Amino acid sequence: xxxxxxxxxxxxxxxxxxxxxxxxxxxxxxxxxxxxxxxxxxxxxxxxxxxxxxxxxxxxxxxxxxxxxxxxxxxxxxxxxxxxxxxxxxxxxxxxxxxxxxxxxxxxxxxxxxxxxxxxxxxxxxxxxxxxxxxxxxxxxxxxxxxxxxxxxxxxxxxxxxxxxxxxxxxxxxxxxxxxxxxxxxxxxxxxxxxxxxxxxxxxxxxxxxxxxxxxxxxxxxxxxxxxxxxxxxxxxxxxxxxxxxxxxxxxxxxxxxxxxxxxxxxxxxxxxxxxxxxxxxxxxxxxxxxxxxxxxxxxxxxxxxxxxxxxxxxxxxxxxxxxxxxxxxxx
Amino acid sequence: xxxxxxxxxxxxxxxxxxxxxxxxxxxxxxxxxxxxxxxxxxxxxxxxxxxxxxxxxxxxxxxxxxxxxxxxxxxxxxxxxxxxxxxxxxxxxxxxxxxxxxxxxxxxxxxxxxxxxxxxxxxxxxxxxxxxxxxxxxxxxxxxxxxxxxxxxxxxxxxxxxxxxxxxxxxxxxxxxxxxxxxxxxxxxxxxxxxxxxxxxxxxxxxxxxxxxxxxxxxxxxxxxxxxxxxxxxxxxxxxxxxxxxxxxxxxxxxxxxxxxxxxxxxxxxxxxxxxxxxxxxxxxxxxxxxxxxxxxxxxxxxxxxxxxxxxxxxxxxxxxxxxxxxxxxxx
Numbered sequence: 258x259x260x261x262x263x264x265x266x267x268x269x270x271x272x273x274x275x276x277x278x279x280x281x282x283x284x285x286x287x288x289x290x291x292x293x294x295x296x297x298x299x300x301x302x303x304x305x306x307x308x309x310x311x312x313x314x315x316x317x318x319x320x321x322x323x324x325x326x327x328x329x330x331x332x333x334x335x336x337x338x339x340x341x342x343x344x345x346x347x348x349x350x351x352x353x354x355x356x357x358x359x360x361x362x363x364x365x366x367x368x369x370x371x372x373x374x375x376x377x378x379x380x381x382x383x384x385x386x387x388x389x390x391x392x393x394x395x396x397x398x399x400x401x402x403x404x405x406x407x408x409x410x411x412x413x414x415x416x417x418x419x420x421x422x423x424x425x426x427x428x429x430x431x432x433x434x435x436x437x438x439x440x441x442x443x444x445x446x447x448x449x450x451x452x453x454x455x456x457x458x459x460x461x462x463x464x465x466x467x468x469x470x471x472x473x474x475x476x477x478x479x480x481x482x483x484x485x486x487x488x489x490x491x492x493x494x495x496x497x498x499x500x501x502x503x504x505x506x507x508x509x510x511x512x513x514x515x516x517x518x519x520x521x522x523x524x525x526x527x528x529x530x531x532x533x534x535x536x537x538x539x540x541x542x543x544x545x546x547x548x549x550x551x552x553x554x555x556x557x558x559x560x561x562x563x564x565x566x567x568x569x570x571x572x573x574x575x576x577x578x579x580x581x582x583x584x585x586x587x588x589x
Numbered sequence: 590x591x592x593x594x595x596x597x598x599x600x601x602x603x604x605x606x607x608x609x610x611x612x613x614x615x616x617x618x619x620x621x622x623x624x625x626x627x628x629x630x631x632x633x634x635x636x637x638x639x640x641x642x643x644x645x646x647x648x649x650x651x652x653x654x655x656x657x658x659x660x661x662x663x664x665x666x667x668x669x670x671x672x673x674x675x676x677x678x679x680x681x682x683x684x685x686x687x688x689x690x691x692x693x694x695x696x697x698x699x700x701x702x703x704x705x706x707x708x709x710x711x712x713x714x715x716x717x718x719x720x721x722x723x724x725x726x727x728x729x730x731x732x733x734x735x736x737x738x739x740x741x742x743x744x745x746x747x748x749x750x751x752x753x754x755x756x757x758x759x760x761x762x763x764x765x766x767x768x769x770x771x772x773x774x775x776x777x778x779x780x781x782x783x784x785x786x787x788x789x790x791x792x793x794x795x796x797x798x799x800x801x802x803x804x805x806x807x808x809x810x811x812x813x814x815x816x817x818x819x820x821x822x823x824x825x826x827x828x829x830x831x832x833x834x835x836x837x838x839x840x841x842x843x844x845x846x847x848x849x850x851x852x853x854x855x856x857x858x859x860x861x862x863x864x865x866x867x868x869x870x871x872x873x874x875x876x877x878x879x880x881x882x883x884x885x886x887x888x889x890x891x892x893x894x895x896x897x898x899x900x901x902x903x904x905x906x907x908x909x910x911x912x913x914x915x916x917x918x919x920x921x
Contacts, residue, residue, distance in 0.1 A: 258668045259686025261760065269763040272686060274666050334606050334894070334902050336590045348790050349811055354591025354604060405893025413892025424894055428593065431601045432899025435767060458680050479681055532897030553896055560745025561737025562666070562756055564885055565864030567764025570666050 264480030266451055268439045271480045272570045279572055281581035284484050284556050286525040288409070293368035293417055301331075302418035304365045314359060315388050317381050325381045326362040327389055327423075333358035334424060341398040341427045357393050357402075357425035361385050364419050370408070371419065371514060372521035380510035382421070386533070387506065389423055390499045394538050399425035401433060401537050404498070409528025411555040429537045437536070437546060444545035452547025456490050465579040468515050472508040475516045477579040483557055484573035485524070485582070487516060489550040496546040498535040513550070518587040520554060529554040596812030598783055600771045603812045604902045611904055613913035616816050616888050618857040620741070625700035625749055633663075634750035636697045646691060647720050649713045657713045658694040659721055659755075665690035666756060673730040673759045689725050689734075689757035693717050696751050702740070703751065703846060704853035712842035714753070718865070719838065721755055722831045726870050731757035733765060733869050736830070741860025743887035761869045769868070769878060776877035784879025788822050797911040800847050804840040807848045809911040815889055816905035817856070817914070819848060821882040828878040830867040845882070850919040852886060861886040 260273045301309035304322055315327040329337060335356025342353045363382050364374065371379060386404050393402055406421035407414035443451040459465055459476045467487060468475040475489045489512060491505060501509070520527060531552040540546070563569055592605045633641035636654055647659040661669060667688025674685045695714050696706065703711060718736050725734055738753035739746035775783040791797055791808045799819060800807040807821045821844060823837060833841070852859060863884040872878070895901055 258671060259666060261684045261686050263682040265680055265682075267763070270760055272666050274686075277664055277666070332609055334591060334604050334609070339590060348597055348786060350595040350597075352593045354593050354606075401898065403894055403897040405897045407892040411890070413890045422893065424898075426898065426900065428602055430898040430900045431599070454680060530893035530896050532893050534897065551896070558743070558745045559891075560739040561754070561862035561864050562735055564862050564883070565735040565737045565866065566733065566756075566758065566762040568758065568762045 262480040264478060264482070265443075265455060266440070266478070267436055269480070269482075270568060271482055272568065273574060274570050274572050275574060277572050278574050278577075279484075281485075281523070281573070281578050284524055284527070284554075284573065286527040286556075288526075288528070290526075295366050295368055297367045297418075300367055300418050302326075302360075302362045302416070302420060303367050310360075314392075315385055317385065322365060324365070324378065325385045327385050328360050328362065330358040330360050330422065335426065352427065354427075355398055356427050357396065357399060357423065359389060359423045361389075361421045361423065362418065363421060367418050369419050370517075370521070370526070371406075372518040372526075374514060376511045376514050379514045380507060383501075383506050383510055383513075386421075386423070387499060387501060390535075393423070393425045394499060396425065398427050399538055400429045401426045402535065403532060404535075405530060405532040407530055409526075409555070411528035412530045433537060437540075440545045440547075450494055450545050450547050452490060452549065453494050456492060464576045467519065467579055467582045468512060470508050470512050472505045473512045475512055477575045477582075479575060481571055481573075481575045481578075482569040483553060483571055485520065485527075485552075485554040485556065485578050486571075487520075487552040487582075489513065489516065489552070491548065494544075494547055496536045496540065496543045496548060498533050498548045500542070515587065516552065516582070519582045519585045520552070522587050523582060523585040524554065524556075527554045527556060594812040596810060596814070597775075597787060598772070598810070599768055601812070601814075602900060603814055604900065605906060606902050606904050607906060609904050610906050610909075611816075613817075613855070613905065613910050616856055616859070616886075616905065618859040618888075620858075620860070622858075627698050627700055629699045629750075632699055632750050634658075634692075634694045634748070634752060635699050642692075647717055647724075649717065654697060656697070656710065657717045659717050660692050660694065662690040662692050662754065667758065684759065686759075687730055688759050689728065689731060689755065691721060691755045693721075693753045693755065694750065695753060699750050701751050702849075702853070702858070703738075704850040704858075706846060708843045708846050711846045712839060715833075715838050715842055715845075718753075718755070719831060719833060722867075725755070725757045726831060728757065730759050731870055732761045733758045734867065735864060736867075737862060737864040739862055741858075741887070743860035744862045765869060769872075772877045772879075782826055782877050782879050784822060784881065785826050788824060796908045799851065799911055799914045800844060802840050802844050804837045805844045807844055809907040809914075811907060813903055813905075813907045813910075814901040815885060815903055817852065817859075817884075817886045817888065817910050818903075819852075819884040819914075821845065821848065821884070822879065823881070826876075826879055828868045828872065828875045828880060830865050830880045832874070847919065848884065848914070851914045851917045852884070854919050855914060855917040856886065856888075859886045859888060 317325040649657040867880040
């Protein structure tokens with residue numbers, strides 16, 4: 258019989274379709290493998306083509322050239338110039354679409370991907386994330402910063418060159434408010450941060466752990482929305498990604514690389530998204546909010562039921578997927 | 590500059606990416622056109638193959654054979670037999686996956702689609718929806734009934750034979766609770782049903798109307814989440830789809846067919862989902878809840894930003910898309 262599980266963090270229920278569930282290895286990507294070149298003349302993100310992109314807001318430079326470049330998105334979803342203006346006309350509320358939309362070019366190499374990068378390179382990407390996060394936090398127009406990655410077509414990108422993005426929005430999205438409120442209610446009811454509680458339970462149960470390190474724990478949540486949906490939680494209770502310490506950042510680089518490499522080797526380079534779930538800009542350290550990273554392999558499609566109910570049907574069993582990833586050896 | 594608009598019904602904000610917006614005709618489906626046969630020997634939904642599917646829970650029969658068949662899903666997301674059991678183990682809450690999962694086979698013809706059906710056939714589908722909705726409402730294990738359609742691969746189906754689905758869940762999904770609460774707050778603040786208010790405003794503005802009839806209004810919402818996202822609202826304030834009257838149902842058949850035909854001819858048979866947004870089973874007629882149908886063409890992909898923020902970036906302008914559909918003539 259299928260099972261319904263509550264995702265404690267969001268309070269949303271998920272259908273774990275046990276009978277329809279596929280074995281972990283059945284989720285292997287079926288996309289055609291393309292051998293990509295290290296350099297592509299026409300790629301705007303490849304070295305030598307810097308003039309094809311807007312000016313840099315941040316760069317990590319080495320003797321041989323840049324390692325990471327952060328640039329404004331050439332086709333931004335939100336405009337960086339302009340005032341944050343709210344308008345009300347009858348029942349309609351609207352505002353100027355100001356914000357920040359940046360692209361983090363993760364490597365000079367066209368064909369590299371996080372899973373195959375030296376840990377040092379992943380660290381550089383995280384340094385760029387933190388740098389831009391802390392800088393944009395000071396922009397008074399910005400209420401929320403979302404850092405995310407789209408890898409592969411099912412994940413919403415057709416650009417091959419490894420990159421991620423940052424969008425700063427001039428308001429706090431409704432979903433973020435709802436989730437923070439649920440975390441606050443959990444804290445009010447139990448006196449504990451729900452994130453801290455979940456980590457503690459996962460480390461005791463040990464059924465869904467994918468990887469752990471000194472400062473981070475990676476696991477598949479009990480109420481995972483979709484196959485191989487994975488969370489990376491800092492052990493230390495801290496609300497904002499911007500507060501990550503150097504030693505934690507160093508450690509996170511290795512954890513992120515390891516988990517993505519397990520997915521890469523285990524499922525043949527599946528398309529995926531990840532995003533950093535941090536707090537709104539105007540919120541400081543809160544006893545009830547815990548930042549984390551959510552990795553979402555795009556192995557299935559949402560359909561009418563998900564749109565109609567907001568609920569997900571997960572056709573995998575979290576414990577099985579976690580076991581598969583835990584045992585997946587990756588070359589170093 | 591892009592614009593942020595609030596979707597009044599859900600209180601969620603949407604980025605209308607005006608500069609990145611494509612012209613309505615640019616959203617035309619690029620999928621390869623397949624000529625489908627009227628009958629396919631191996632299709633379990635084609636007449637003559639009734640034995641390949643479970644027993645019917647409802648049929649509309651004519652002299653020549655059945656017009657619509659409702660059957661239990663052979664691979665259900667929720668099991669129809671069994672008790673609704675809740676369990677709490679430590680921090681984990683779970684329950685038995687009981688519920689209803691049915692398939693509505695919409696026509697005996699393998700290659701028909703709602704957009705091309707005689708209105709009479711669409712009426713039969715709606716009759717089946719109402720029939721099953723009212724019947725399942727009496728199942729005490731069921732808290733919410735979602736009726737939905739997946740058309741095409743991007744919408745989550747690979748089955749060609751025209752069909753839709755019904756899932757009855759043993760709990761009320763969190764998203765539904767949130768949305769109903771927002772509607773209640775709107776009512777408490779203004780004394781009006783937000784649905785009634787939106788219809789009134791759309792009929793005055795006339796900028797986003799796609800089609801209107803005696804009992805229904807079809808329009809693209811001011812804060813549409815995605816290109817050609819369309820709402821069909823009954824003019825009469827009524828909370829439950831199950832309360833639809835015969836004359837309204839007759840009228841809805843023609844409106845649904847018309848809107849889907851405009852999409853079919855205007856965008857070359859795009860993949861789409863639709864769902865009926867009704868109320869939880871334990872809620873009766875409420876002054877603040879208004880049922881409706883949401884049609885969501887699957888023309889773009891959600892990526893890391895949407896997953897991270899819960900916000901959508903709409904790369905079309907609702908007024909332009911509505912104008913395009915409004916003026917699209919369809920053969921009758």
